[in-house]
Amino acid sequence: NAGVMQNPRHLVRRRGQEARLRCSPMKGxxxxxxxxxLPEEGLKFMxxxxxxxxxxxxxxxxxxFSAEFPKEGPSILRIQQVVRGDSAAYFCASSxxxxxxxxxxxxxxxxxxxxx
Amino acid sequence: xxxxxxxxxxxxxxxxxxxxxxCTYTATGYPSLFWYVQYPxxxxxxxxxxxxxDDKGSNKGFEATYRKETTSFHLEKxxxxxxxxxxxxxxxxxDNNDMRFGAGTRLTVKP
Numbered sequence: 246n247a248g249v250m251q252n253p254r255h256l257v258r259r260r261g262q263e264a265r266l267r268c269s270p271m272k273g274x275x276x277x278x279x280x281x282x283l284p285e286e287g288l289k290f291m292x293x294x295x296x297x298x299x300x301x302x303x304x305x306x307x308x309x310f311s312a313e314f315p316k317e318g319p320s321i322l323r324i325q326q327v328v329r330g331d332s333a334a335y336f337c338a339s340s341x342x343x344x345x346x347x348x349x350x351x352x353x354x355x356x357x358x359x360x361x
Numbered sequence: 362x363x364x365x366x367x368x369x370x371x372x373x374x375x376x377x378x379x380x381x382x383x384c385t386y387t388a389t390g391y392p393s394l395f396w397y398v399q400y401p402x403x404x405x406x407x408x409x410x411x412x413x414x415d416d417k418g419s420n421k422g423f424e425a426t427y428r429k430e431t432t433s434f435h436l437e438k439x440x441x442x443x444x445x446x447x448x449x450x451x452x453x454x455x456d457n458n459d460m461r462f463g464a465g466t467r468l469t470v471k472p
Contacts, residue, residue, distance in 0.1 A: 280462070287463060288450060288462040290460070290462070293458070293459055293460075300458070301457070303362075338405075340458075349395070354404045
């Protein structure tokens with residue numbers, strides 16, 4: 246049973262380009278969370294999604310960032326017109342639907358974005 | 362909204378020293394509380410959890426007790442090892458299923 250799979254593990258973009266980060270949750274998990282970790286800083290919540298539904302996007306910057314979790318396929322975090330300040334590690338985590346309050350999040354290994 | 366505040370560190374200890382990393386929370390309702398650990402270059406892994414008041418989570422010699430009266434979930438270990446060097450995150454999951462993390466505390470254990 247594969248864990249949470251994130252790709253790419255490392256992504257380099259020039260300013261103004263687009264970055265797409267993908268996350269495949271654990272089998273049977275229907276909740277996906279995205280977090281951003283800036284160098285030497287903690288984890289910042291970005292967005293919480295279920296299939297085809299954004300539950301909470303209160304941590305997403307208002308511009309250039311979007312996320313989706315379609316009925317089929319992985320969850321996508323999209324960053325348009327990247328800037329140097331977007332350089333960070335982006336972590337995805339998933340959890341199953343039931344017994345949500347006791348749920349453990351299972352994390353992927355992260356995608357490290359570098360903006361030149 | 363719900364939030365977690367933890368001791369920021371960094372913390373540097375000698376091997377076999379006693380470890381405490383403080384964590385307090387603010388939440389409505391009855392959250393579940395967690396400690397996650399992140400080793401260099403890796404994602405977060407669950408270390409321990411507690412889902413109701415007075416529960417004690419424990420794993421690998423680490424312990425934390427859910428204290429509702431002080432809204433705390435301090436992480437402790439009686440004798441740390443070099444292999445415990447990592448970043449430790451306190452986290453909370455509230456009634457709305459959102460998971461919120463503290464800023465993380467970097468622990469370095471020296472031989």
